[in-house]
Amino acid sequence: MSDRAPNQRTPELDTAVARMEGAAALPRKNGELIFEAPWQGRAFGMALAVVERLGVSWSEFQKRLIAAIAARPDAPYYQSWVAALETLVVDYRLASSADVDAASRRIAAED
Amino acid sequence: MSDDPHDRDAHTHDHGGGHHPAPLSPVEMRARALEELLTAAGIVDPTFIDGVVNAYERDIGPMNGARVVARAWVDPAYRGRLLTDATKAIAELGFGGPEGEHMVVVENTPDVHNVVVCTLCSCYPWPVLGLPPNWYKSPAYRARVVREPRAVLAEMGLVLAESVEVRVWDSSAEIRYLVLPERPPGTETLAEEELAALVTRDAMIGTAHVAARHGPISPPPSGSTSPPRQQTP
Incomplete structure (x- = not known):
């Protein structure tokens, strides 16, 4: 990434992320965010970066997160988060499902 | 959304190697x-x-408020502006935005202790x-901090002397309160950044005092070595 401006957080984005309530509310303990594994933190940061780069409102992600949780209420929170992120990425044509499938298979093979 | 994004679980992969x-x-x-x-x-x-x-x-957590408090402790002119127009004074440090547009800062003194609640919902100064x-x-x-603030604070580890007046501030969509806690004794030599590190979220809600850290930098002047949570004004 040479000449591209780096991702930036804005107070509006921070507030929108922090304010999510109901099923979409971030897992936290006494106010602090909880990431049970490093990949969850990566997925968290990725969603902020994608929303920022697309220039859309956080609700674009949030409504997908709510839908993903509703589709699979028993799935762990950050599994739904990744599913939501994938729909955002695909819908905005940042990558295709086939791209993600292929990359996943390659990563699985390397693992 | 028509296709279920979780269908990937149908993938079978043969690990076998256990590497x-x-x-x-x-x-x-x-x-x-x-x-x-x-x-x-x-x-x-x-x-x-x-x-x-x-x-x-860390950063978007209580640290922003802690920087405001530390500045007020070291800069009397800033403290004055903070108590007069908190929204503006907080914006001087670069903080503000939604949910922080109408801030009021209430100052703790040896005689008055402030604590913040939102009785209706959970209004809170996010920025x-x-x-x-x-x-x-x-x-x-x-419900309880309004009726019996002393008891609630004591349960949270903050025991206040009977002589201290307790003021409870009810946040709303219009006004968000931030408590300016008392600067703990023994911190006279600390720099602003070091002071900010002492300030906790609970102290800025008003459910705790700010304690000077135990260690070489902050021997209490009175010679008392009481643990931080037990201190009474």
Whole structure:
């Protein structure tokens, strides 16, 4: 990434992320965010970066997160988060499902 | 959404070799695939991801408010502006935005202790205090701190002398309160940044005092070595 401006957080984005309530509310303990594994933190940061780069409102992600949780209420929170992120990425044509499938298979093979 | 994004679980993969102590779960592979693709496309800046978790755990949390408090402790003119027009004074340090547009700062003194609640819902000054603690939203705190603030504070570890007047401030969509705690004794030599590190979220809600850290930098002048939570004005 040479000449591209780096991702930036804005107070509006921070507030929108922090304010999510109901099923979409971030897992936290006494106010602090909880990431049970490093990949969850990566997925968290990725969603902020994608929303920022697309220039859309956080609700674009949030409504997908709510839908993903509703589709699979028993799935762990950050599994739904990744599913939501994938729909955002695909819908905005940042990558295709086939791209993600292929990359996943390659990563699985390397693992 | 028509297609179920979770269908990936149908993938069968044969590990067999056992060369990896903890094989990646399907969701981890998916997350890693997304990160690789988005990074290669220049959508996602890897250093941004590195920073964002830390930021959410620390920077946008209570640290913004702590910087405001520390500035007020070292700069009497700033303290004056903060108590007169908190929104403006907080904006001087670069903090503000939604949920922090109408801030009022209330100052603790040896005679007055302030504590903040939102009896109706969970109004909270996000830009300076970050995520509210779970107890702030609990019906028990919201109802009881108004009726019996001393008892609630004592249960939370803050025992106030009878002579101290307790003022409870009810936040609303219009006004968000921030408590300016008392600067602890023994911190006269600390720099602003060091002072900010002492200030806790609970102290800025008013459910705790700020304690000087134990250690070589802050021997209490009175010679008392009482633990921080037991101190009474």
